[in-house]
Amino acid sequence: MSRIETDTVFVRRDFLEPEAPPPSLGGFPGWARKNLFSSPLNIVISLLMLFVLVWTLPSLIRWLFIDAVWTGTDREACLPKNGEPVGACWAFVNAKLAQFTFGSYPADQRWRPSLVMILFFVGLAWVAIPKLPRRREGVWLMLTAFPVLTFWLLYGGLGLPVVETSNWGGLLVTLVVAITGIVASLPLGILLALGRRSKLPFIKIVSVVFIEVWRGVPLITVLFMASVMLPLFLPTGVNFDKLLRALIGVALFTGAYMAETIRGGLQAIPKGQYEGAASLGLSYWQSMRLIILPQALKIVIPGIVNSFISLFKDTSLVMIIGLYDLLGSIQRNFSDASWSTPSIAPTGLIFAAAVFWVFCFSMSRYSMYMERKLNTGHKR
Amino acid sequence: MRSNTFKILLLGAAFVGASAVTASAGTLDEIKAKGFVQCGVNGTGLAGFGAPDDAGNWKGLDVDACRAVAAAVFGDPSKVKFTGLSAKERFTALQSKEIDMLARNSTNTMSRDTQLGITFTGTNYYDGQGFMVKKSLGVSSAKDLNGASVCVQSGTTTELNLADYFKSNGMTFNAVVFEKQEEADAAYDSGRCDAYTTDASGLYSIRLKMTNPDDSLVLPEIISKEPLGPAVRQGDDQWESIVRWTHYAMLIAEEFGVTQANVDEMKTSENPEVQRLLGVGEGVDFGTPVGLSKEWAYNVIKGVGNYGESFERNVGEGSPLKIARGLNALWSKGGLQYAPPIR
Numbered sequence: 153m154s155r156i157e158t159d160t161v162f163v164r165r166d167f168l169e170p171e172a173p174p175p176s177l178g179g180f181p182g183w184a185r186k187n188l189f190s191s192p193l194n195i196v197i198s199l200l201m202l203f204v205l206v207w208t209l210p211s212l213i214r215w216l217f218i219d220a221v222w223t224g225t226d227r228e229a230c231l232p233k234n235g236e237p238v239g240a241c242w243a244f245v246n247a248k249l250a251q252f253t254f255g256s257y258p259a260d261q262r263w264r265p266s267l268v269m270i271l272f273f274v275g276l277a278w279v280a281i282p283k284l285p286r287r288r289e290g291v292w293l294m295l296t297a298f299p300v301l302t303f304w305l306l307y308g309g310l311g312l313p314v315v316e317t318s319n320w321g322g323l324l325v326t327l328v329v330a331i332t333g334i335v336a337s338l339p340l341g342i343l344l345a346l347g348r349r350s351k352l353p354f355i356k357i358v359s360v361v362f363i364e365v366w367r368g369v370p371l372i373t374v375l376f377m378a379s380v381m382l383p384l385f386l387p388t389g390v391n392f393d394k395l396l397r398a399l400i401g402v403a404l405f406t407g408a409y410m411a412e413t414i415r416g417g418l419q420a421i422p423k424g425q426y427e428g429a430a431s432l433g434l435s436y437w438q439s440m441r442l443i444i445l446p447q448a449l450k451i452v453i454p455g456i457v458n459s460f461i462s463l464f465k466d467t468s469l470v471m472i473i474g475l476y477d478l479l480g481s482i483q484r485n486f487s488d489a490s491w492s493t494p495s496i497a498p499t500g501l502i503f504a505a506a507v508f509w510v511f512c513f514s515m516s517r518y519s520m521y522m523e524r525k526l527n528t529g530h531k532r
Numbered sequence: 533m534r535s536n537t538f539k540i541l542l543l544g545a546a547f548v549g550a551s552a553v554t555a556s557a558g559t560l561d562e563i564k565a566k567g568f569v570q571c572g573v574n575g576t577g578l579a580g581f582g583a584p585d586d587a588g589n590w591k592g593l594d595v596d597a598c599r600a601v602a603a604a605v606f607g608d609p610s611k612v613k614f615t616g617l618s619a620k621e622r623f624t625a626l627q628s629k630e631i632d633m634l635a636r637n638s639t640n641t642m643s644r645d646t647q648l649g650i651t652f653t654g655t656n657y658y659d660g661q662g663f664m665v666k667k668s669l670g671v672s673s674a675k676d677l678n679g680a681s682v683c684v685q686s687g688t689t690t691e692l693n694l695a696d697y698f699k700s701n702g703m704t705f706n707a708v709v710f711e712k713q714e715e716a717d718a719a720y721d722s723g724r725c726d727a728y729t730t731d732a733s734g735l736y737s738i739r740l741k742m743t744n745p746d747d748s749l750v751l752p753e754i755i756s757k758e759p760l761g762p763a764v765r766q767g768d769d770q771w772e773s774i775v776r777w778t779h780y781a782m783l784i785a786e787e788f789g790v791t792q793a794n795v796d797e798m799k800t801s802e803n804p805e806v807q808r809l810l811g812v813g814e815g816v817d818f819g820t821p822v823g824l825s826k827e828w829a830y831n832v833i834k835g836v837g838n839y840g841e842s843f844e845r846n847v848g849e850g851s852p853l854k855i856a857r858g859l860n861a862l863w864s865k866g867g868l869q870y871a872p873p874i875r
Contacts, residue, residue: 227852232743247586256588318615321588380621383628474575474616484584484616487577489852492740494721497714 215239216502221495222246230493240499244491251485252503255321255476261313264305265324271298272327280518282525295335317395321476323507325395329402329467329477334460336403341410346440348415359411366408371469374401379473398470406463413455417448450526457519461512479504559764559771560605560823563632568611571598572631575616579737580847580855581637581657581760582616590614594635596842597656597762597779601633603835604778604828623648626765633775635762637733644763653776655761656839657847658859658868660754661693662732664739667749669726674753681706683716683725689756694729697755717741731758736853754859773822781829783871784809785838787862792837795830808874818874829874839869 172178176185188198219239221230223246230241245252254262275298278290308314320328347359378397386392421444429439449456471480482500485491563569573594574582582592595614602612615631626634627649638644640652663674671677684691686709698705708725710716720728721742728735735750742748762779764772785791788806790798799812807813811826819828836842843860844850861867
């Protein structure tokens with residue numbers, strides 16, 4: 153910068169260093185001002201929220217962690233101390249954790265459902281993470297070998313002792329019902345959606361009737377029919393497995409909902425796509441498989457995942473037919489006299505909520521990831 | 533009501549063709565063939581009657597009733613499988629043969645006994661509506677509750693019984709009515725009412741959920757009849773007798789001091805009643821005529837103990853519930869539990 157010359161104009165050749173933004177716009181104050189205090193209404197709402205947080209969070213944290221009981225073997229641990237109720241009774245959850253996970257599955261056989269769960273999550277990761285190799289083989293393995301292996305491991309036979317489904321429970325039942333429902337309802341929904349748009353009157357009527365009947369009936373009614381009414385119609389002494397009945401009911405019910413979600417996607421595809429497929433000389437199934445469905449399913453990912461999440465939570469309804477899913481086995485234990493204290497019910501319910509939330513939130517995040525990934529090209 | 537042909541035509545044939553079961557075989561033969569008793573218990577759990585322990589095994593007074601029957605039939609109390617049932621499906625499950633016996637804190641009433649195709653085999657717990665009060669009130673009888681405020685759940689017969697009881701005793705009260713049991717629990721705990729009323733068995737488990745369980749007291753008066761007992765399908769007298777006499781055997785054992793621990797020594801007892809109970813002696817066999825072994829009652833007591841032991845373990849002093857025997861004491865001790873003699 154040593155250009156001192158006489159009576160000439162000064163030309164600046166270098167840019168000025170940019171100034172830091174004023175303190176009120178940068179960093180946290182700036183962020184807060186832009187997002188929380190940008191208008192009078194926002195200021196009021198923000199202050200209100202802040203007040204609610206300050207009001208509730210400390211006592212919640214206190215109840216959940218500070219005053220909570222972490223260890224103990226029976227209700228003595230969680231009894232009120234000096235007349236003051238204790239916080240969350242995590243000792244209760246700890247003592248019952250195996251039961252919340254596997255139900256009454258015999259203790260020496262619990263490695264079987266554990267193994268199934270590990271295999272499932274490994275397989276799921278393999279299929280779901282796009283960068284991994286041989287995903288196509290993974291999908292086939294998960295759809296063919298895995299269910300057979302799961303049935304053998306969970307139920308038994310061929311060298312393994314049989315564990316009746318009435319002993320299954322907890323998270324195991326939640327996962328079995330939800331995953332069977334999810335896996336069975338998607339193809340069923342696709343077929344029904346195509347059937348409802350079919351030009352063949354018989355197929356169309358059958359699909360419409362199926363969808364409307366199953367969609368018009370509450371899931372509780374379906375389960376109740378399966379559990380209470382069906383045995384009355386069957387010849388005496390013939391017993392269907394209760395879990396199997398619930399699985400079939402849930403799969404058909406979700407299938408009907410899925411069909412309507414997918415039909416929405418099919419209707420969003422412009423007519424030109426159908427005509428284009430036809431003009432290429434593709435058969436009906438070819439055009440569906442190669443042109444229409446890939447586009448339609450991509451559009452309705454949010455709807456499909458919505459159905460999955462709602463199904464995952466609806467699994468709790470199997471409680472009314474005497475199967476114990478995660479929530480059912482937790483609630484059932486509220487009546488265990490050796491743990492009966494004021495704090496076990498809220499503790500158990502918060503635990504259930506947390507587990508459900510983790511699963512549903514993961515599904516939701518994965519669907520958003522898939523949407524972004526598949527959203528190549530044309531943005532609508 | 534339901535004809536077999538109709539059923540089979542409608543659905544049966546469509547679902548399962550081959551596996552027809554011979555309808556003529558008695559319940560006992562079927563149970564012996566399959567190797568276990570299928571017993572319906574409280575699926576939502578009732579403290580002390582049917583609830584899971586830490587390992588997920590069923591425990592309770594009703595559960596013991598099932599295990600005792602399994603012990604009578606097989607000599608092994610573990611040969612029983614449990615079906616958790618809701619209040620709505622319990623009787624259907626019995627009618628449709630999904631279960632062999634029902635032990636799910638069900639009140640024996642005339643309509644249930646006569647109209648549902650089921651038979652109650654006895655009463656393993658005499659329940660009834662009672663009162664719980666704070667000890668600080670200094671009340672020892674429900675008769676002292678004149679002018680008290682009482683927490684009660686709305687829309688149940690409990691509310692009706694409460695009004696009847698106070699009216700017939702010429703007393704006044706303030707009902708503090710709640711929609712849900714949890715609300716009523718919390719209101720009583722926070723001191724909004726002087727007393728709380730519901731079925732006595734429920735009062736004891738509600739008391740455990742209070743901030744200070746020892747500050748409350750369940751009063752001795754019972755103001756309604758709720759005899760809870762096991763039930764079986766109508767029309768199989770042999771099976772009904774087995775379930776009925778299993779309960780009686782447990783009562784007789786308590787009466788004569790036969791316990792799980794001393795049952796083997798008692799086999800040498802000179803008391804003819806005990807000898808007949810345990811099947812000791814020449815020609816003493818009350819089991820075979822009903823399709824069981826000679827040692828059926830010995831097996832019951834060896835397997836689950838006598839009625840008093842089962843009571844204490846599940847709901848009495850040996851449990852957190854600490855329910856007093858009250859009406860459930862033997863008749864010889866002022867209660868209602870009475871068994872006909874074995875002879």
